[in-house]
Amino acid sequence: AQSVTQLGSHVSVSEGALVLLRCNYSSSVPPYLFWYVQYPNQGLQLLLKYTSAATLVKGINGFEAEFKKSETSFHLTKPSAHMSDAAEYFCAVSGNNDMRFGAGTRLTVKP
């Protein structure tokens, strides 16, 4: 079965600084990879997804992620953090017929 590891349960950045959230995956078949965001007391919303069309994927709100097969990684970045980016972020992998999530990274943005 596929799995995801998110490095760092909590990341804190200053407003305007680079955001880097790390995700490594394991899958026995070519994976589909996703990043979701969760705001307090809400469900999950899709930020972006990788489906093998391009290794650099652009998502909503200025986020992007790069698929690196050799490193089995799919790290999420944003050049300049905004206060509204404070939320919990989940990396997910879809291999066979199910989608598995990482433990999540809580992003705090300091003014």
Next chain:
Amino acid sequence: NAGVTQTPKFQVLKTGQSMTLQCAQDMNHEYMSWYRQDPGMGLRLIHYSVGAGITDQGEVPNGYNVSRSTTEDFPLRLLSAAPSQTSVYFCASSYDRGDEAFFGQGTRLTVV
């Protein structure tokens, strides 16, 4: 366009009680899943379905049952509630495994 609808939003159960969490989607999605979310553990897959009449176990299936008699509905049954099942439960659906999963707003369950 309702998307994925979960009911109830909140529930308190006593240990040993049974209940069904309801999930319905109106997007004609084949794939549906149930997850539980616990602090520091992300979302863990309980059961999933790839179409009507087909279900399979995820990472943490013990204590839960599911059925998929229609494309639209995917109820989750707790057979005999335990305090360890206190969690937030999310239902999700997608058209295919490579597509975006749409999530319900969640059910916050407390077992006392």
